[in-house]
Amino acid sequence: xxKQNKPVNKASIEYKNISLIKLFFIILKINTFTFxxxxxxxxxLSDEFVFNHKLIxxxxxxxxxxxxxxxxxxxxxxxxTLIGYRLRGVKGLFIAVFASVLxxxxxxxxxxxxxxxxxxxxxxxxxxxxxSGVISGxxxxxxxxxxxxxxxxxxxFSIGMMVVSFLVGLLTNINTGIIVLFSAxxxxxxxxxxxxxxxx
Amino acid sequence: xxxxxxxxxxxQIGAFAFGGxxxxxxxxxxxxxxxxxxxxxxxxxxxxxxxxxxxxxxAINAATFVGTKVAGIPGAIIATIGNVxxxxxxxxxxxxxxxxxxxxxxxxxALKGLKPAVVGLIxxxxxxxxxxxxxxxQIWQLENLNYSALxxxxxxxxxxxxxxxxxxxLISIGAIIGIIIEAIRVYI
Numbered sequence: 088x089x090k091q092n093k094p095v096n097k098a099s100i101e102y103k104n105i106s107l108i109k110l111f112f113i114i115l116k117i118n119t120f121t122f123x124x125x126x127x128x129x130x131x132l133s134d135e136f137v138f139n140h141k142l143i144x145x146x147x148x149x150x151x152x153x154x155x156x157x158x159x160x161x162x163x164x165x166x167x168t169l170i171g172y173r174l175r176g177v178k179g180l181f182i183a184v185f186a187s188v189l190x191x192x193x194x195x196x197x198x199x200x201x202x203x204x205x206x207x208x209x210x211x212x213x214x215x216x217x218x219s220g221v222i223s224g225x226x227x228x229x230x231x232x233x234x235x236x237x238x239x240x241x242x243x244f245s246i247g248m249m250v251v252s253f254l255v256g257l258l259t260n261i262n263t264g265i266i267v268l269f270s271a272x273x274x275x276x277x278x279x280x281x282x283x284x285x286x287x
Numbered sequence: 288x289x290x291x292x293x294x295x296x297x298x299q300i301g302a303f304a305f306g307g308x309x310x311x312x313x314x315x316x317x318x319x320x321x322x323x324x325x326x327x328x329x330x331x332x333x334x335x336x337x338x339x340x341x342x343x344x345x346a347i348n349a350a351t352f353v354g355t356k357v358a359g360i361p362g363a364i365i366a367t368i369g370n371v372x373x374x375x376x377x378x379x380x381x382x383x384x385x386x387x388x389x390x391x392x393x394x395x396x397a398l399k400g401l402k403p404a405v406v407g408l409i410x411x412x413x414x415x416x417x418x419x420x421x422x423x424x425q426i427w428q429l430e431n432l433n434y435s436a437l438x439x440x441x442x443x444x445x446x447x448x449x450x451x452x453x454x455x456x457l458i459s460i461g462a463i464i465g466i467i468i469e470a471i472r473v474y475i
Contacts, residue, residue, distance in 0.1 A: 122342050122455055154381045157398055159305045160374025161344030168375050169382045184375055188367050191343035195351035196363050198337060203356075206333070213435060213472075214465030218336040219329070219420035220436030221461035224443025225339075225454050226413040229309060233406045245403040252407030256313065263317035263408060267303040267401065274400020275393060 105142055105174050107182050113140070114167050114186035121163075128163045136170060143173065163187055243287040244277070289358050290365050296323060297350045297369035304346055304374075305398065306405040311346035313408035316415060325353050328419040335416075336461075339454045346370055435468050 121128045155165035171183025304311040338348035354366030425431035439461045446452040
């Protein structure tokens with residue numbers, strides 16, 4: 088415990104160096120110019136804060152990413168939140184959240200008005216039609232990749248959860264949020280009642 | 288009141304979207320398309336393709352897009368705030384505990400159940416997106432095939448499964464093919 092805390096405290100003195108304005112602009116920049124969301128942005132965040140500005144240690148960054156992934160919601164916002172909090176406390180947290188959603192708010196609200204005015208155009212319609220096929224294809228590949236990576240640990244349990252949630256989602260009108268909640272409860276129940284080695 | 292509804296819907300989408308990027312899709316479909324009818328399935332698919340080419344996560348893009356559509360810029364801001372309330376609070380608590388050197392094992396256990404279940408739900412969203420884009424919502428009837436979408440679908444599976452092209456590249460190629468198809472229709 089003692090050993091774990093020491094570098095953290097030492098580092099927190101260093102953290103005072105970044106101003107809120109600088110924090111805001113770094114996160115704003117990363118969120119404006121990183122396309123594709125999710126996992127593509129993590130190396131960029133880590134480059135900026137760990138290597139360029141040397142504000143966060145490598146180990147802390149990987150812990151931040153782990154938490155960002157285990158919480159719900161967009162990972163970029165989660166990771167930015169933690170970085171802001173780590174560097175400048177609660178003020179930093181709010182600045183970081185604001186900076187991480189601002190590019191989206193501006194770009195997508197403009198995009199909405201553009202989409203709304205041209206989506207009936209035959210050329211745009213034709214382009215969107217092929218794009219809709221592309222995104223469906225990308226999703227099916229992504230789903231298969233996710234199935235594969237979920238089979239690495241507890242394959243029988245994972246297959247069961249996947250099949251049941253797929254069927255319940257497809258065939259019933261049960262709210263998706265409720266299915267998510269139930270699966271969390273099942274996870275907690277099974278992994279609390281049984282030992283990990285008993286679960287296949 | 289529309290602002291409250293927007294806030295509440297995206298609050299739930301933010302709270303339940305465990306498991307990264309596409310985890311928000313089944314929730315957006317269930318709440319925004321099925322329950323509230325704020326977007327048609329076609330609009331949702333367009334939004335998902337377009338948000339691959341713009342910065343920002345799908346859930347925030349959806350919050351802004353739907354918020355703007357339903358209640359203008361204030362709607363976009365409220366939906367976005369709603370979407371981040373739960374994740375940001377939870378992450379702060381977890382971060383606070385982590386920086387003190389503690390771990391929460393109950394969340395790990397919950398995630399073991401959540402991760403595979405979310406994959407199943409993304410599968411459901413994928414099925415409805417394929418049905419809407421390729422089958423024009425006619426539930427797997429072959430006479431209603433949308434051949435442009437089918438072409439995009441086949442190209443995407445072929446190149447994306449082999450990791451030859453990125454999503455952004457594939458969607459741009461899809462747009463170009465769509466314009467070429469329309470040019471053929473118009474001029475030939």
